[in-house]
Amino acid sequence: MQQSNRLYFIDAVRAFAILMMLQGHFIDTLLAPSYRDNTNTIYNLWSYFRGITAPVFFTISGLVFTYLLLRAFAKGDDKGRIKKGVFRGLLLIGIGYSLRINIFGWLTGYFNPYFLVIDVLQCIGLSLIFLVGLHVVLKRHSYIFSILLFIIGCVCFVTEPLYRTITLEHVPLVIANYMTKSNGSVFTILPWFGYSAFGAFISTVFFRHVHKNRFKPITVITFFAVGSFLIYCSSWLLIELSTLIGIELLQQSADYNYLFTRLGNVLILFGLFYALERYLKRSIIGRIGEKTLSIYVIHFILLYGSFTGYGLKRFLNKSLEPYEAIVGALLFMIVACFISFHYAKTNTFIYNLIRKLIDKIKN
Numbered sequence: 324m325q326q327s328n329r330l331y332f333i334d335a336v337r338a339f340a341i342l343m344m345l346q347g348h349f350i351d352t353l354l355a356p357s358y359r360d361n362t363n364t365i366y367n368l369w370s371y372f373r374g375i376t377a378p379v380f381f382t383i384s385g386l387v388f389t390y391l392l393l394r395a396f397a398k399g400d401d402k403g404r405i406k407k408g409v410f411r412g413l414l415l416i417g418i419g420y421s422l423r424i425n426i427f428g429w430l431t432g433y434f435n436p437y438f439l440v441i442d443v444l445q446c447i448g449l450s451l452i453f454l455v456g457l458h459v460v461l462k463r464h465s466y467i468f469s470i471l472l473f474i475i476g477c478v479c480f481v482t483e484p485l486y487r488t489i490t491l492e493h494v495p496l497v498i499a500n501y502m503t504k505s506n507g508s509v510f511t512i513l514p515w516f517g518y519s520a521f522g523a524f525i526s527t528v529f530f531r532h533v534h535k536n537r538f539k540p541i542t543v544i545t546f547f548a549v550g551s552f553l554i555y556c557s558s559w560l561l562i563e564l565s566t567l568i569g570i571e572l573l574q575q576s577a578d579y580n581y582l583f584t585r586l587g588n589v590l591i592l593f594g595l596f597y598a599l600e601r602y603l604k605r606s607i608i609g610r611i612g613e614k615t616l617s618i619y620v621i622h623f624i625l626l627y628g629s630f631t632g633y634g635l636k637r638f639l640n641k642s643l644e645p646y647e648a649i650v651g652a653l654l655f656m657i658v659a660c661f662i663s664f665h666y667a668k669t670n671t672f673i674y675n676l677i678r679k680l681i682d683k684i685k686n
Contacts, residue, residue, distance in 0.1 A: 385522025
């Protein structure tokens with residue numbers, strides 16, 4: 324692959340996702356309960372678009388990481404990328420746990436097990452490690468790799484009713500929290516690994532065909548077409564399949580079909596940004612997309628008070644009027660991005676810095 328085949332639209336998608344996450348977390352954390360009105364069109368619209376953020380993050384992470392793995396393997400040297408992938412996965416897991424540590428509490432001898440709950444970083448980190456494993460096993464069988472990724476994504480989504488309310492009471496917290504929300508975990512590896520698997524599947528398509536003529540317009544149309552089908556017709560298809568082959572699980576999946584619907588939202592977003600890619604190269608949006616990890620960490624510290632317990636939530640929790648929440652969210656996005664641009668380096672810089680620190684400790 325040549326540099327011209329770099330997928331610039333990915334940074335724009337990541338930027339959109341991180342900005343939506345910033346305003347979504349800010350408003351959800353600080354908006355007064357009396358204004359959370361499900362009959363209000365504006366609130367419902369905001370809530371719907373907020374729900375797209377996590378699926379975008381998981382899908383784009385699978386797409387980017389696997390695409391880079393495939394490029395490295397095509398050049399005959401994917402060992403470095405494999406090691407980097409495992410390291411990044413473990414690093415994301417470590418950062419995810421650390422952001423919920425209250426240092427002041429620990430210094431006084433109070434260890435709250437809440438820091439063991441799982442959030443988006445741990446799930447993405449573990450997903451990257453899973454994708455590395457699949458790549459190592461199947462890298463010489465690219466079509467089997469693609470098909471298996473697609474099947475894994477479908478199975479993760481369709482079987483969601485089976486583990487939706489699982490509790491795992493007799494499993495150690497550090498393991499159980501990856502599978503159940505009963506202890507406070509925000510995300511669990513299932514079904515969210517399904518989005519990473521679908522993203523990885525999309526990356527295999529890009530890798531094989533991105534250099535071909537008319538790939539871009541065909542792909543944009545496909546994104547919109549498949550995305551629309553998933554949003555409006557995936558429940559119908561699951562019901563039809565359930566009737567045809569007599570598997571009740573498909574009916575149960577159709578009754579609460581947020582996973583395939585959200586995947587449809589993600590694909591339409593991909594189609595939109597891919598169509599506009601020429602206008603997004605080396606723009607401020609692209610630069611924001613290169614700093615998603617540092618922005619995520621900064622926003623967690625500012626809003627939730629990571630490490631100290633003193634964040635905006637401590638002082639303003641569920642107390643803002645709508646106009647205060649909107650203005651505050653805009654300012655919050657600007658401040659988080661400003662700090663990231665001027666006081667933090669790129670995600671790669673952070674990875675390399677921690678890697679050097681670990682190497683020094685080893686030596």
